[in-house]
Amino acid sequence: MNKVLIAEHLNKYFHEPVESQVLHDISLSLDRSQFVTVMGKSGSGKSSLMYVLATLDTDYDGNLFICGERMTGLTENQLAQFRNRHIGFIFQYHYLLPEFTALQNVMIPGLKLKHKSSAQVRDDAMALLEQMQMGKFAEYLSSKLSGGQQQRVAIARALINHPDIIMADEPTGNLDSANTAIIFDIFRKLADEGNTIIAITHDMDFVRKADAGFEIRDGSLSSYIEGAKK
Amino acid sequence: MSRSVNWGIAKIQMAARRKQAIVAILGVTFGVSMFITLMSFMKGVNHFLLDVISSATPDIVLYADQRKTVQFTVPAELNKDGREIIFFEHGRKPQSQGKRIRNARTLLSAIRRDPVVAAVSPVVTAQVFLRHGSSIANAQFLGVSIGDAEDVLKLSAKLTSGNIRNMEMSDNGIILGKGLADRLKIQIGDWVNVSTAQGVKDRLQVCSVICYGLGSIDNSRAFVHIRRMRQWMGKGNDFTTEFFISLRDPELSEFAAPTFAGRYGYRADTRAQSNSYYLTIIFVQNMMTYIVSLAILLVAGFGIYNIMNMIINGKLNDIAILKAEGFSGKDIRQIFLSQSVFVGIAGALLGVIFGTIFTFLISHIPIPKSDLTSIPYFPVRFDPMYCVWGFLFGVVCSFLAGLIPAFRAAKMDPLSILRR
Numbered sequence: 001m002n003k004v005l006i007a008e009h010l011n012k013y014f015h016e017p018v019e020s021q022v023l024h025d026i027s028l029s030l031d032r033s034q035f036v037t038v039m040g041k042s043g044s045g046k047s048s049l050m051y052v053l054a055t056l057d058t059d060y061d062g063n064l065f066i067c068g069e070r071m072t073g074l075t076e077n078q079l080a081q082f083r084n085r086h087i088g089f090i091f092q093y094h095y096l097l098p099e100f101t102a103l104q105n106v107m108i109p110g111l112k113l114k115h116k117s118s119a120q121v122r123d124d125a126m127a128l129l130e131q132m133q134m135g136k137f138a139e140y141l142s143s144k145l146s147g148g149q150q151q152r153v154a155i156a157r158a159l160i161n162h163p164d165i166i167m168a169d170e171p172t173g174n175l176d177s178a179n180t181a182i183i184f185d186i187f188r189k190l191a192d193e194g195n196t197i198i199a200i201t202h203d204m205d206f207v208r209k210a211d212a213g214f215e216i217r218d219g220s221l222s223s224y225i226e227g228a229k230k
Numbered sequence: 231m232s233r234s235v236n237w238g239i240a241k242i243q244m245a246a247r248r249k250q251a252i253v254a255i256l257g258v259t260f261g262v263s264m265f266i267t268l269m270s271f272m273k274g275v276n277h278f279l280l281d282v283i284s285s286a287t288p289d290i291v292l293y294a295d296q297r298k299t300v301q302f303t304v305p306a307e308l309n310k311d312g313r314e315i316i317f318f319e320h321g322r323k324p325q326s327q328g329k330r331i332r333n334a335r336t337l338l339s340a341i342r343r344d345p346v347v348a349a350v351s352p353v354v355t356a357q358v359f360l361r362h363g364s365s366i367a368n369a370q371f372l373g374v375s376i377g378d379a380e381d382v383l384k385l386s387a388k389l390t391s392g393n394i395r396n397m398e399m400s401d402n403g404i405i406l407g408k409g410l411a412d413r414l415k416i417q418i419g420d421w422v423n424v425s426t427a428q429g430v431k432d433r434l435q436v437c438s439v440i441c442y443g444l445g446s447i448d449n450s451r452a453f454v455h456i457r458r459m460r461q462w463m464g465k466g467n468d469f470t471t472e473f474f475i476s477l478r479d480p481e482l483s484e485f486a487a488p489t490f491a492g493r494y495g496y497r498a499d500t501r502a503q504s505n506s507y508y509l510t511i512i513f514v515q516n517m518m519t520y521i522v523s524l525a526i527l528l529v530a531g532f533g534i535y536n537i538m539n540m541i542i543n544g545k546l547n548d549i550a551i552l553k554a555e556g557f558s559g560k561d562i563r564q565i566f567l568s569q570s571v572f573v574g575i576a577g578a579l580l581g582v583i584f585g586t587i588f589t590f591l592i593s594h595i596p597i598p599k600s601d602l603t604s605i606p607y608f609p610v611r612f613d614p615m616y617c618v619w620g621f622l623f624g625v626v627c628s629f630l631a632g633l634i635p636a637f638r639a640a641k642m643d644p645l646s647i648l649r650r
């Protein structure tokens with residue numbers, strides 16, 4: 001089975017401040033090496049969907065499978081372990097641990113996984129930083145980096161454990177157009193290298209670079225846009 | 231286990247919050263060092279007081295109660311002629327001199343023959359007025375036979391000048407408490423005028439000065455020959471107001487005292503009963519020390535609690551990121567708890583060092599000259615066990631104080647932070 005991610009009939013409700021449904025019967029599946037984007041107006045439920053797919057939110061109805069494993073119903077500990085091994089997450093704002101260097105930030109999920117020696121994790125992290133053109137900032141405290149630089153470090157961090165799927169919630173939402181372009185190129189390259197990526201974005205350019213695009217409207221995955229590439 | 235990763239993260243976070251960490255560490259250091267210092271000081275004072283008490287009073291004092299009618303029996307086996315003897319005695323009002331014990335001679339030989347008794351000394355007590363030159367003082371005279379008193383109270387161990395020999399040889403000798411001697415500005419060999427409540431006047435020569443270290447005893451106590459006291463009072467040579475008894479096994483005094491009281495019909499007080507005043511002081515002082523030490527450790531604990539809460543509130547983003555990266559609640563708990571434990575261990579270690587130094591310093595602070603005591607330095611008893619206890623208290627308090635914030639951090643829902 002080549003589906004990296006399968007979501008079946010996801011429904012999510014908020015009970016506070018008023019009873020409301022954010023996700024309406026969402027089903028989707030992602031093939032290995034597929035790069036898809038999710039568009040939608042502010043408040044349409046993009047982030048809510050992403051947190052469910054990333055296993056950070058467990059308060060939903062429906063079924064979620066990642067790499068053939070059923071996520072729904074796993075304990076918090078099991079999910080944490082699974083995220084560490086299989087999912088790379090890139091946030092819009094909450095980039096890095098400020099008291100750690102760029103290199104340390106990239107290394108931490110790798111050290112946590114314990115599949116490699118720390119020297120090897122260090123080498124891998126360094127290679128990823130070079131790949132993001134951040135090699136010479138490796139020893140910088142992450143709080144001393146610009147937003148675009150931080151986001152590149154965050155991408156390197158998401159890649160350190162060779163995740164089966166990379167999830168990004170508006171990775172360029174906070175950046176100027178120059179940095180946005182850099183990040184887009186990185187994503188395109190990652191996709192070409194065979195990574196599976198699901199990214200939330202407002203940006204039509206970004207959507208056009210992807211293999212496929214979904215649109216969320218009022219919590220329903222209402223339309224499907226074929227990407228320009230394929 | 232990912233313990234080493236968690237510890238690495240904790241270390242870097244602490245290094246970044248160096249100031250807060252140092253404040254927390256110093257809080258523990260203060261608590262632990264104060265605990266050690268207070269305990270050593272408390273033990274020192276206890277030891278000093280107990281030492282004074284045990285050298286100034288005998289295991290058991292047998293005396294006539296000033297108020298109630300007493301009946302006493304000398305059992306047949308303790309009497310030479312094998313008959314049981316019963317005495318009755320009717321109470322009188324308290325007065326400046328001790329009340330007479332009837333048939334002291336029979337009692338003395340009975341007590342002497344008792345197998346649990348090591349030594350016994352008949353005593354006559356009275357308040358006596360002293361004058362030397364223009365200095366005057368009021369003293370509690372203990373009339374004793376010096377040899378017996380030495381057996382029961384080990385007088386010679388507390389003499390600061392002169393010796394017990396001179397006193398034994400001299401007919402007119404007196405051993406003065408150090409406070410009395412100072413007040414009367416008197417030297418060994420000087421003569422002092424005495425006058426009793428009955429108006430008898432006499433002159434005695436100072437043979438020795440005795441010093442227990444506690445003002446309330448040294449400022450009033452004096453030893454003279456018992457026969458001299460009997461002469462002043464015009465009593466016969468078996469006149470006795472108290473028996474000072476030392477036991478072969480002092481631990482038995484609690485059992486022996488009621489037995490003596492029942493057998494001889496006089497009141498018999500153990501050392502603890504005759505010194506209940508000092509024992510109360512010791513008790514209250516111990517309670518105070520424990521409460522103060524505990525309060526200090528508690529304050530240090532609250533300090534850690536506050537600082538850990540502050541650190542965690544400033545680290546909500548980091549917690550969310552770590553959880554998204556795959557750190558479990560348990561890992562997060564470990565990260566923050568290990569910071570508290572590190573603070574506890576570092577603080578407690580420093581506390582042990584400073585506590586030892588403070589204790590040493592206190593034992594070298596001279597006590598200002600006063601009437602209260604004549605020991606030169608603050609009494610301190612250092613015991614390595616206090617360091618062990620102080621260290622454990624410090625670490626355990628820090629651990630407990632860090633527990634709630636660490637659990638709070640572990641339970642934090644990353645979504646509530648990411649959604650902001």
Ligand SMILES: Nc1ncnc2c1ncn2[C@@H]1O[C@H](COP(=O)(O)OP(=O)(O)OP(=O)(O)O)[C@@H](O)[C@H]1O
Pocket residue numbers: 014015016017022040041042043044045046047048049649
């Ligand atoms: N914790 C919450 N409690 C109640 N309602 C919430 C909560 N979080 C989000 N919502 C609501 O759910 C809806 C979807 O929110 P979501 O954050 O998923 O939107 P979004 O598509 O990511 O928007 P944006 O583009 O601004 O990031 C919104 O109407 C929002 O008000």
Ligand SMILES: [Mg+2]
Pocket residue numbers: 046047048169
């Ligand atoms: Mg959003």
